[in-house]
Amino acid sequence: MTRRKPPPTEDEAALFRDAIGxxxxxxxxxxxxSRPRPEPRPHMAERDEHEARGEFHAMLGEGRLEAGDSLRYRRDEISPRILRRLARGQYAVQDELDxxxxxxxxxEAWLKRFLAEARAGGSACVRIVHGKGRHGDGPPALKNLVDRLLRRRADVLAFHSAPPAQGGTGAVLVLLRPR
Incomplete structure (x- = not known):
């Protein structure tokens, strides 16, 4: 515990003033x-805006699929052999969304709900019919939307455009992660 010095007495103060002059x-x-405080920044809103812009630019970018393009994707843990079997339609389709x-x-809303319900119901392989997109004047919007959403979902192991007998490039077969 530190002790404080008592304040100087009147005699000590007078002595000090005499010594100083x-x-x-x-x-x-x-x-x-004081320096003004910086304006608060909405960091979460800025991050969300940045992500949304990134998605929008990716959607407009050169990664867009055209009407005849085939969809294909597999996670690293899935072997190329499984993707080839999926492309040939060798897995039984257990549910379908048109x-x-x-x-x-x-x-987007239907697809998210469909995948959640299919997985909850124990489906391993589903078919999503998105159409070929030949009626519009530009890239097929639904096909690109399905491709983008499926790639982002953790419960999707692999997907490939369906064989011609099951819809060809107008449909996609999806392998779902087991519950």
Missing amino acids: PVRRLPEAATPA LHSADSAQA
């Missing part, structure tokens, strides 16, 4: 202004 009082100085009548927002 006459003093001149300095003018009162204004207190220095997105023909949906716009992009509806298709």
